Structures are given as C-alpha cells and as structure tokens.
Amino acid sequence: MKKNALLDAAEALLSEQGTQALTLTAVADRAGVSKGGLLYHFPTKEALVKGLVARVIEEFDALVAEHEDGAPGSYSRAYVEATFEILTGEARAHRRWSAIMAAATDPELAAPLNEAMTRWHGRAPDEDPDPVTGVIVRLAAEGLWEVLSHTPELYGTARLDALKQRLLALTRG
Known part of the structure; x- marks a missing residue:
C-alpha cells in the first residue's frame, strides 16, 4: 500500500x-x-497528520513553482493557477481543509502549515505591479478555497473560470 x-x-x-x-x-x-x-x-496518528500536512504543502509549492515564470506579478498568478488547479482537480478543496482540521488539535502539528502560510503570503510585495492588489488576489484565492472546502457545489465550472480569469487579470496591473 x-x-x-x-x-x-x-x-x-x-x-x-x-x-x-x-x-x-x-x-x-x-x-x-x-x-x-x-x-x-x-x-502514530500524529505521523499520519504530519503526512497530511506535508503533502498539502508539497503539492501547493510544486504547483506554484510550475506556474511561476519570474515576470512581474508571476508569483500571484502562479498562486491563483495553483489554487484553481487544486480546487477544480480530483483532490478538490477538501485536501487542505482536512489537513488543517486534523492539525488544528495540536499546535506542533499545525506549525508546518502555519510556516507555509507565512511563506506563501509573505513574499516580497514588490514582485507585483501593484503590491496591494497582489495581496488581495492571494487572499481572494484563500477565501475561495475556504468556501469551497465547505460547499464545493457552490460555484459551477463557468463561474469558477470567470473568477480565475478576473483574479489573473488583476495580477497584470
């Protein structure tokens, strides 16, 4: 197995x-x-939860790296692309929600996820044409992830695609 x-x-x-x-x-x-x-x-159960958390972090980091090209706004665009790839892929949004829920019972288990969040949202704001817009775009992606974790049927494919395209457009300045 x-x-x-x-x-x-x-x-x-x-x-x-x-x-x-x-x-x-x-x-x-x-x-x-x-x-x-x-x-x-x-x-142990703790090892299992650590595995859940590590997989979420590794998966998201790999997707961001795959989409990042170094151009201005690239990180925020990669963040959006990675988020939507997960939200609309087979794993759907429940993967991160499950890891967060499992790790929430113990600060030590949640620490790697908290560190990843700090890294994901702590990137230098001057990488975006408009640093505030870059933060807003990444926070909007986070919010969408959270909402779809609880109600995955809320938005259909067309609406999700429209949201993604608008977020990507915002990263272009």
Whole structure:
C-alpha cells in the first residue's frame, strides 16, 4: 500500500465524518489494509497528520513553482493557477481543509502549515505591479478555497473560470 492511498483514506474520513473519525483503525479499514500495513508507513496518528500536512504543502509549492515564470506579478498568478488547479482537480478543496482540521488539535502539528502560510503570503510585495492588489488576489484565492472546502457545489465550472480569469487579470496591473 502506498502512502498516498493511506493519506487519501484519511482525508476522506476527515471530510466525511470529522476529526473524531480519524483513528488508525478507521484509516486502515477505509484504505483496505491491515492496521500493521498502515503502521508501517505511519506509526502514530500524529505521523499520519504530519503526512497530511506535508503533502498539502508539497503539492501547493510544486504547483506554484510550475506556474511561476519570474515576470512581474508571476508569483500571484502562479498562486491563483495553483489554487484553481487544486480546487477544480480530483483532490478538490477538501485536501487542505482536512489537513488543517486534523492539525488544528495540536499546535506542533499545525506549525508546518502555519510556516507555509507565512511563506506563501509573505513574499516580497514588490514582485507585483501593484503590491496591494497582489495581496488581495492571494487572499481572494484563500477565501475561495475556504468556501469551497465547505460547499464545493457552490460555484459551477463557468463561474469558477470567470473568477480565475478576473483574479489573473488583476495580477497584470
């Protein structure tokens, strides 16, 4: 069994049933593996939560890097592209929400996500043609992510695309 399949099972449990459902036994059952199979990859619940958080951070960092081209406003555009890729992809918005929910019970588990947020939103504002607009665009993407984490059916494909195009246009000054 691969780690990602175990993390997927944990995310599904969190998304469907909340933090009380996140037990090693429940994750193993959901993933269709023995508890020993799960423990091989994640020996504790804390290790599992750390895995959820690390995957969210790594995935978002990779997507931003993939879309960034160094031009003015590039980071904010990459941030929007990465956000919408996740929001409209298979993983949807529940991935980060699940990691946040699981990590919220322990400040130590939440620390890597808090550090990533500081890094994601702490980039030099002079990278954008209009630094305030760049911050607004990234915060709007965050807000949309939060809303869709709880109500994924709220916006249809056409409306999401319109929102994305408007946010991208704002990054061009």
